Amino acid sequence: xDTMSLLMQGFSVALTPESIMFAVIGAILGTLIGALPxxxxxxxxxxLIPLAFSLGLSPTSSLILLTSVYAGAMYxxxxxxxxxxxxxxxxxxxxxxxxxxxxLKGKAAEALAISAIASFIGSFIATIGLVILAPILAxxxxxxxxSEYFALFALAFATLGGITGKNQFKTLMAAAxxxxxxxxxxxISTGVQRYTFNTxxxxxxxxxxxxxxxLFAISELLFFLERHAGDGLKQxxxxxxxxxxxxxxxxxxxxxxxxxxxFIAGVLPGAGASLGSFIxxxxxxxxxxxxxxxxxxxxxxxxPEAGNNGxxxxxxxPMLTLGVPGSGTTAVLLAMLxxxxxxxxxxxxxxxxxxxxxxxxxxxxxxxxxxLLNIPMVGIFVKLLSIxxxxxxxxxxxxxxxxxxxxxxxxxxxxxxxxxxxAGYIFRKVDIPLVPIILGMxxxxxxxxxxxxxxxxxxxxxxxxxxxxxxIGLWVVAILGLILPIIVGPIVRAKMARSKxxxxxx
Amino acid sequence: MLNNMSLKSVLISGAAALxxxxxxxxxxxxxxxxxxxxANPGGGWDFTCRSVGKVLVDxxxxxxxxxxxxxxxxxxxxxxxHTVSKRAKDDALIVAASTATTTRLAxxxxxxxxxxxxxxxxxxxADYGVIAVGKDSKYTSxxxxxxxxxxxxxxxxxxxxxxxxxxxxxxxxxAAQKSNVSNLPKIRYLAYSGGSEALVQVVGGHVxxxxxxxxxxxxxMESGDLRVLAVMSEQRLPAPFNTxxxxxxxxxxxxxPNWRGFYVPGKxxxxxxxxxxKTIDELYSTQEWKDIMAxxxxxxxxxxxxxxxxxxxxxxxxIQLLSKDIGLIK
Numbered sequence: 001x002d003t004m005s006l007l008m009q010g011f012s013v014a015l016t017p018e019s020i021m022f023a024v025i026g027a028i029l030g031t032l033i034g035a036l037p038x039x040x041x042x043x044x045x046x047x048l049i050p051l052a053f054s055l056g057l058s059p060t061s062s063l064i065l066l067t068s069v070y071a072g073a074m075y076x077x078x079x080x081x082x083x084x085x086x087x088x089x090x091x092x093x094x095x096x097x098x099x100x101x102x103x104l105k106g107k108a109a110e111a112l113a114i115s116a117i118a119s120f121i122g123s124f125i126a127t128i129g130l131v132i133l134a135p136i137l138a139x140x141x142x143x144x145x146x147s148e149y150f151a152l153f154a155l156a157f158a159t160l161g162g163i164t165g166k167n168q169f170k171t172l173m174a175a176a177x178x179x180x181x182x183x184x185x186x187x188i189s190t191g192v193q194r195y196t197f198n199t200x201x202x203x204x205x206x207x208x209x210x211x212x213x214x215l216f217a218i219s220e221l222l223f224f225l226e227r228h229a230g231d232g233l234k235q236x237x238x239x240x241x242x243x244x245x246x247x248x249x250x251x252x253x254x255x256x257x258x259x260x261x262x263f264i265a266g267v268l269p270g271a272g273a274s275l276g277s278f279i280x281x282x283x284x285x286x287x288x289x290x291x292x293x294x295x296x297x298x299x300x301x302x303x304p305e306a307g308n309n310g311x312x313x314x315x316x317x318p319m320l321t322l323g324v325p326g327s328g329t330t331a332v333l334l335a336m337l338x339x340x341x342x343x344x345x346x347x348x349x350x351x352x353x354x355x356x357x358x359x360x361x362x363x364x365x366x367x368x369x370x371x372l373l374n375i376p377m378v379g380i381f382v383k384l385l386s387i388x389x390x391x392x393x394x395x396x397x398x399x400x401x402x403x404x405x406x407x408x409x410x411x412x413x414x415x416x417x418x419x420x421x422x423a424g425y426i427f428r429k430v431d432i433p434l435v436p437i438i439l440g441m442x443x444x445x446x447x448x449x450x451x452x453x454x455x456x457x458x459x460x461x462x463x464x465x466x467x468x469x470x471x472i473g474l475w476v477v478a479i480l481g482l483i484l485p486i487i488v489g490p491i492v493r494a495k496m497a498r499s500k501x502x503x504x505x506x
Numbered sequence: 507m508l509n510n511m512s513l514k515s516v517l518i519s520g521a522a523a524l525x526x527x528x529x530x531x532x533x534x535x536x537x538x539x540x541x542x543x544x545a546n547p548g549g550g551w552d553f554t555c556r557s558v559g560k561v562l563v564d565x566x567x568x569x570x571x572x573x574x575x576x577x578x579x580x581x582x583x584x585x586x587x588h589t590v591s592k593r594a595k596d597d598a599l600i601v602a603a604s605t606a607t608t609t610r611l612a613x614x615x616x617x618x619x620x621x622x623x624x625x626x627x628x629x630x631x632a633d634y635g636v637i638a639v640g641k642d643s644k645y646t647s648x649x650x651x652x653x654x655x656x657x658x659x660x661x662x663x664x665x666x667x668x669x670x671x672x673x674x675x676x677x678x679x680x681a682a683q684k685s686n687v688s689n690l691p692k693i694r695y696l697a698y699s700g701g702s703e704a705l706v707q708v709v710g711g712h713v714x715x716x717x718x719x720x721x722x723x724x725x726x727m728e729s730g731d732l733r734v735l736a737v738m739s740e741q742r743l744p745a746p747f748n749t750x751x752x753x754x755x756x757x758x759x760x761x762x763p764n765w766r767g768f769y770v771p772g773k774x775x776x777x778x779x780x781x782x783x784k785t786i787d788e789l790y791s792t793q794e795w796k797d798i799m800a801x802x803x804x805x806x807x808x809x810x811x812x813x814x815x816x817x818x819x820x821x822x823x824x825i826q827l828l829s830k831d832i833g834l835i836k
């Protein structure tokens with residue numbers, strides 16, 4: 001009941017004209033970014049962070065804008081999957097399997113509409129899940145001391161492989177790079193400067209917003225330059241929408257199942273949206289009557305879409321309540337929260353109740369906006385796909401640079417941004433994932449601090465790290481999180497690849 | 507940096523250009539002014555600049571506008587270096603400062619710079635230091651904590667929101683020094699990235715005591731989760747904080763104001779400096795400023811001109827000595 005009144009209070013924040021405006025802008029930009037092949041939600045949010053800073057938005061407005069972008073990008077990812085058989089990002093891959101065959105059969109409009117409805121159901125159910133689960137998790141807040149935090153961060157690093165890991169070794173290397181960058185600046189536990197070489201600008205360390213914008217946005221620009229991608233994508237014709245209520249009812253069970261599975265996958269740290277859409281699809285295929293999966297079955301579009309949108313909202317649960325991101329995009333959102341002087345984690349729900357509930361309420365509003373936008377306006381988004389990147393990318397770069405400069409008025413920050421951009425380009429070329437770098441930068445200092453604090457409190461006794469049931473439990477999950485992806489990961493990935501190949505042949 | 511500067515004066519305000527032109531003539535109150543907040547938007551310095559800037563314009567001290575420029579880095583060091591090296595003669599520039607500024611100057615954390623390189627204008631209030639414990643703690647007074655430390659310096663562990671050697675850490679050391687606790691470097695201090703983070707650890711029973719500012723403890727004090735043992739001010743603070751005893755009442759002669767104020771460039775003209783001092787004096791007594799203080803939990807603390815310059819000098823020296831005692835600097 002308490003939760004309900006807080007949520008209502010949240011709606012009073014989310015329904016102000018300002019909040020609705022940012023939700024709409026975020027939804028449109030997000031859908032557009034998600035629809036462009038290659039630009040996923042993490043890039044979208046990274047590109048728009050500096051914009052939020054340079055406009056001087058309040059923390060609540062910034063978060064509403066960026067969570068709408070996040071949700072919008074998850075919606076948008078399906079557009080290119082269905083029309084072009086090119087997933088906008090990894091989670092949208094499963095949507096290709098039945099979405100593209102539907103488009104080939106001349107049912108592109110139906111596929112887009114069904115996926116929009118399924119996305120809505122996925123996000124909606126998962127947001128309800130967030131409302132129920134988050135306060136319960138947040139109740140543990142006060143039980144987290146230094147040793148529990150240390151175990152929690154160990155868990156976050158242990159599950160890194162699950163988020164991005166094709167190659168565990170490269171993931172490890174990326175995390176190490178992030179940790180190394182994080183050591184620059186004052187060490188708060190001793191007050192000593194590390195690796196600053198008496199350069200004043202380095203005394204507070206390297207700003208992770210600059211790193212994020214460089215790694216994600218600027219490196220994307222370099223990729224575009226390399227591809228000489230001067231032309232937009234070919235214009236795709238869309239048929240007139242003919243969707244009966246019966247068709248919608250037919251995909252509802254698949255959507256609901258997908259939403260719940262996706263949410264669970266999202267909440268587990270490290271599992272993320274790809275797993276959400278994958279298990280939703282495979283389960284649907286297995287449980288359904290014969291059907292025509294892989295040949296353009298509407299349920300094959302609905303299940304993975306509900307799954308990946310459910311997972312996107314689910315991933316916000318560990319991010320908001322524990323300060324541990326469950327996906328790449330939530331890692332980027334976490335960085336932004338910290339930059340706004342808001343510490344995510346167990347106390348967020350007590351100390352920034354207005355903000356949290358405002359954002360959760362805004363997610364409901366944003367989803368509704370997305371549904372309303374996506375059914376009638378899908379044609380416009382499809383047209384936007386054909387804007388040549390040579391016009392799009394300079395705008396992206398401009399927004400990023402102006403944003404970075406306006407935060408600190410330091411030209412050095414711009415050099416750093418470009419430096420990170422070049423580094424990001426190289427890392428991506430050699431398949432070193434970027435998200436662990438950001439996580440290393442974000443969580444490394446916290447982990448170091450927690451370990452030191454735990455040892456100070458115990459007067460140097462390492463046994464303190466296992467001093468409570470909570471920390472032992474976290475260590476167990478961490479160990480499972482480390483081992484399971486190594487065993488299960490390749491199996492799942494192989495299956496994903498196989499079902500994709502099967503779809504191609506079909 | 508020079509490019510950066512000229513770009514800024516062109517881009518940000520044509521008004522600033524007017525000011526620079528105005529400097530060629532005899533001094534008159536600047537039409538427009540610039541206030542540097544040496545941190546990102548949202549922090550204490552940013553608040554100081556924006557709120558004072560607003561009152562300066564509302565009360566017609568400045569006819570044009572007061573532009574707040576955020577210049578973060580090195581805990582104020584980047585802005586300090588900028589003021590000393592690039593803006594030394596600018597009459598229309600003020601820079602927000604606080605006890606964090608003097609702490610870093612004292613500990614040599616702005617390499618090659620010292621408090622004599624700028625002119626200190628005045629303060630507009632302060633946030634006083636507090637020592638607090640969780641509601642289930644066995645300690646009910648600051649004296650008890652200090653007695654425990656005298657027995658065993660690691661008996662009580664403190665959590666605060668500044669880095670080791672920073673202001674929150676120094677507050678504990680000041681109180682301990684005034685209570686004749688020996689072996690100050692052995693006192694255990696846990697540095698957190700912010701006061702609220704430290705506070706949660708104390709309320710959760712993981713760390714014994716909290717050291718921070720009065721503005722940080724209000725929420726947990728009202729909810730009854732936190733027992734504030736002492737406020738480090740000369741007199742009791744106004745309600746609702748008037749139930750908290752001062753450290754002095756408990757026989758510990760420790761005062762720790764985290765003041766909010768300004769400095770101007772070192773070679774700013776004497777006339778302009780006097781004008782700023784007089785203006786800050788007047789501004790402090792306006793109703794508008796009193797309302798801002800009340801709304802934001804700022805406590806009375808007002809020193810300007812020569813008195814403030816002397817205060818900064820003394821505070822810097824005190825911090826320097828204390829930092830040497832604990833082995834933070836040589």
